[in-house]
Amino acid sequence: MKLANWLLTSKSTIVLTGAGMSTESNLPDFRSKEGWWRSIDPITVAAPEALDNNYELFTDFYTARLEALEGTAPHEGHQVIADWEERGFVDAVATQNVDGLHTAAGSKNVYELHGSLKNIYCHNCGAKAAPSDFKAKRKCGVCGGKLRPGVILFGEMLPQEAWNTALSRIKSASLIIVIGTSLEVYPANQLPLLASGRTVYLNAEVSSSGQDFDLVLEGKAKTIITEVQRIMHEAEGLV
Numbered sequence: 001m002k003l004a005n006w007l008l009t010s011k012s013t014i015v016l017t018g019a020g021m022s023t024e025s026n027l028p029d030f031r032s033k034e035g036w037w038r039s040i041d042p043i044t045v046a047a048p049e050a051l052d053n054n055y056e057l058f059t060d061f062y063t064a065r066l067e068a069l070e071g072t073a074p075h076e077g078h079q080v081i082a083d084w085e086e087r088g089f090v091d092a093v094a095t096q097n098v099d100g101l102h103t104a105a106g107s108k109n110v111y112e113l114h115g116s117l118k119n120i121y122c123h124n125c126g127a128k129a130a131p132s133d134f135k136a137k138r139k140c141g142v143c144g145g146k147l148r149p150g151v152i153l154f155g156e157m158l159p160q161e162a163w164n165t166a167l168s169r170i171k172s173a174s175l176i177i178v179i180g181t182s183l184e185v186y187p188a189n190q191l192p193l194l195a196s197g198r199t200v201y202l203n204a205e206v207s208s209s210g211q212d213f214d215l216v217l218e219g220k221a222k223t224i225i226t227e228v229q230r231i232m233h234e235a236e237g238l239v
């Protein structure tokens with residue numbers, strides 16, 4: 001398989017993931033048939049306006065997402081990507097996911113472009129708080145402000161350090177593997193277009209979103225990643 005060969009010979013490889021990377025860990029994505037947004041419009045809730053004007057809906061939505069995270073674990077695909085980093089086949093993971101599953105699987109260089117769900121803080125003074133305080137709709141213990149998860153809401157600035165590092169590494173990498181993203185959310189969807197190396201798109205549904213890539217693999221992340229790992233092991237004489 002082409003991707004296995006490319007990984008084995010690439011000088012530097014960056015993996016870019018989206019919510020489809022985590023659906024096989026039972027975390028719904030946003031835009032496929034079973035996604036979160038089937039019944040709720042993302043713009044109405046994952047936005048500063050909801051935090052300001054509809055805090056009840058905002059907390060209910062993110063409480064549901066925090067609860068969905070409880071008891072989840074990285075799947076084999078996350079583990080293979082961590083293994084690739086450990087063995088020098090992958091340099092870093094840039095992710096739109098806010099679930100922490102790459103780090104939980106053992107990936108070390110992870111750029112969380114959209115922040116982290118479990119990192120609760122006060123929207124007013126920045127003081128940290130526990131997820132349980134947020135779920136109980138408590139006010140900030142320091143200033144009485146509204147608590148929120150450390151995710152980037154639509155219209156908010158991305159974490160500059162994570163973004164800039166991911167961007168420069170993607171620009172100079174010889175291989176970019178994009179996994180499980182609809183490529184609809186700006187500016188993360190621009191990253192593959194800025195790559196100078198080979199680009200691969202692995203997604204369950206591929207439409208016009210795949211046209212700019214050197215290689216398109218349509219299917220489930222876990223299935224394809226573990227198959228690539230098997231072929232690499234064969235090629236390395238590890239089986």
Ligand code: NAD
Nearest residue numbers: 018019020023029030031097098099180181182204220221
């Ligand atoms: P998205 O929902 O827009 O797209 C997910 C894509 O993954 C879809 O095209 C879908 O066909 C594909 N997919 C679903 N299951 C797959 C699988 N098993 N294997 C391969 N592909 C699969 O998500 P996005 O592009 O990441 O962007 C939207 C926003 O979603 C981001 O801002 C992100 O923060 C947020 N989000 C994150 C999580 C999470 O952290 N797990 C969950 C939901 C949404």
